Amino acid sequence: MNSYVSTSKERFFLYNTLAILLKAVEGERTTVELRNEASICGVVEQTDGFMNINMKDCLFTDPRGDSYKYEIFFVQARNIRHVHVPAHIQ
Template sequence: MFVGTPKEKFFYHNTLLCLVRALRGQNVTVDLRNDAYICGNISNVDGFMNISFTNLVYCDPQGNEYSFENLFVQGRNIRYVHIPESMSVVSTIKKELGGSKKPVVDKKAVNESRKVKKALKQHLETVALLENK
């Protein structure tokens, strides 16, 4: 269950943030907007895709590598998150969101369907009358 502000919950349920959140505890490579990248263990992901890393290596655009124990990256600076090949994307999303729920029948859609059927019936009757004349 995701805990956060209503805006964070919206992002979690309506974007692929749930997939990134499922990567907690795994070593992942994240490309940044400034052409640098980070390889490390994701310790936390919040509702705005801000990521906290532990035991990581930061590689700057010039190719220099720096080791850090902890690092925080704002979501707006992330360009790409590399998903491990061993991870099934669809099953991970379903697992993170709590499985599939039964679809809710929209009563309004049923009523509209009856209206459409009635309108089609009237249209066919009108066409039949015009053909008989």
């Protein structure tokens, strides 16, 4: 888990908001649902205090149901609707 945090503001958000839950899914395969009804299924590589997510080995499914493979994918926090947390993480 990469503990690099660039600013004190980001550190504050990381430890005082739900962004800390995203750190628990780093290195895990999960699904991120977006506000536009699209979804990305892949391995969460890195998250930051603002809830931005870097993913790898992704399958992006658009709202029409078409799927596309990406080696890396960046998800801006403002586009996230829901992040599935795997059952084995408590």
